[in-house]
Amino acid sequence: MKRFLQLIIVSIAVGMICLFISQKFTAKNHSSSGEKIYVYNWGEYIDPELIKQFQKETGIEVVYETFDSNEAMEAKIRNGGTHYDVAFPSEYTVEKMKREKLLLPINHEKIPNMKNLDSDYMNMPFDKGNRYSVPYFFGTVGIVYNKNIYPNDNFNSWQSLYNKKYNDDVLLVDGAREIIGLSLNKLGYSLNDTHRQHLEKAEKNLTRLRPNVKGVVGDEITMMLEQHEANIAVVWSGVAAPIVQESDEFDYVVPKEGSNLWFDNMVIPKTAQNKEGAYKFMNFLLDAKINKQNTEWVGYATPNKVARAKLPANVKNDERFYPSQETQSKLEVYKDLGKETLSEYNERFLNFKMSLK
Missing domain, CATH: 3.40.190.10 (Periplasmic binding protein-like II)
Known part of the structure; x- marks a missing residue:
């Protein structure tokens, strides 16, 4: 009987230790506050390692979903089933979503890394002054x-x-x-x-x-x-x-x-529930070092002039792209x-x- 009780005590102790380790591991990988942002992007359009890095640096969990057309993305945002905080529409869709009041104005002061963007790819006709969008790739x-x-x-x-x-x-x-x-x-x-x-x-x-x-x-x-x-x-x-x-x-x-x-852009849909998290994510992607890594992974041209300067010469000077x-x-x-x-x-x-x- 005594030995049986000892085994029970040991089992309880082991279980508590495992639970403690599990909780510590979870705390390391997710925000203790449970903060999340919902991101809606094209398929294979961001280096997955950067999502992990953002989560680690900020403690904000990224719930990431993809779409295969501007029309599908716009329809889902319009229907409001998921409250996306950041989305990535193309230029003509930005124009349409802006007109139909599906986007929130962007506070540039909350995205200081916008200073890294090349003026040649800013202030485009579909969004003068970049009031509702920030260029991502072109x-x-x-x-x-x-x-x-x-x-x-x-x-x-x-x-x-x-x-x-x-x-x-x-x-x-x-x-x-x-x-x-x-x-x-x-x-x-x-x-x-x-x-x-x-x-x-x-x-x-x-x-x-x-x-x-x-x-x-x-x-x-x-x-x-x-x-x-x-x-x-x-x-x-x-x-x-x-x-x-x-x-x-x-x-x-x-x-x-x-x-x-063409331009694909970062926007904040009007149904966003974590605007501050959205700004942090957008600013993170515009960091020169982060943007260079993302550009090399995705393979498209970056409007980020500071990141472009860090790319290999045969890439950054290639006028074909x-x-x-x-x-x-x-x-x-x-x-x-x-x-x-x-x-x-x-x-x-x-x-x-x-x-x-």
Whole structure:
């Protein structure tokens, strides 16, 4: 009986020690106050190690969710099911969300690391004075191609994609604004054109490209290029950057007729419940050292001039991904076209995709 009681006492003692260790471990990994921020971002768009670092430095737990389109993100914020504290919309969506009062004004004084941002990428038309948004990453839309397969070919024009020699060898990103846009640019129209006749011409012009199109694809575009399933692709610059920087086989060009200059941005939705935590997270991501690490992990171009200065010379001086002022002057930022016009873009793009089958 005595031995039985001793075993019970030892078991209780061991249990209490384990509970104490567990509580200490939990305290190290989470805020003792239970403070959290809810972050809503594109997939694979932040170095996971930086989230861990932020949690460790601040004691604020990050609840991180991802979306795959601006429309899905906007709808979820509008419905208010989750009270996100920081979200990452693209420029035309910032414009729309701002107009529909889905965003809170940003207090710049609470984000001192905004001083690290390059003025060339601030004060854009979609948010003058950056009252509601802070630039996160930016880039262009262009053509990546295999130089070994086409060593003497010049892809500095959208017209080049239509050459009959590229039959069944061109991949296109799955984006209505991007693909209808390249046709509009080729015809000399704006990426933000709303004239029905111009959009009709753009759709009709794309039908001439149809024989050359291998497919309209998503994330698999990099793999398909590397495995030589196709040798030319219309892509976002962030997709092209790791391809051309890791292999001498490929090059990336922004066509001379013009293209898109896009921005993904940090915003605070109006339903945010931890604004102070949101400011801390945004400021953390704009720290030069942190931003450099994040830029190298994500692969897109950073608007953070101090972080950019810390990048390797072959990256920070690469005008294919950090366009010169001359090139930038030919680029357009997407505008919010309104529901009706956007639906027309989507419908015409869908018609084109269906015609490929």
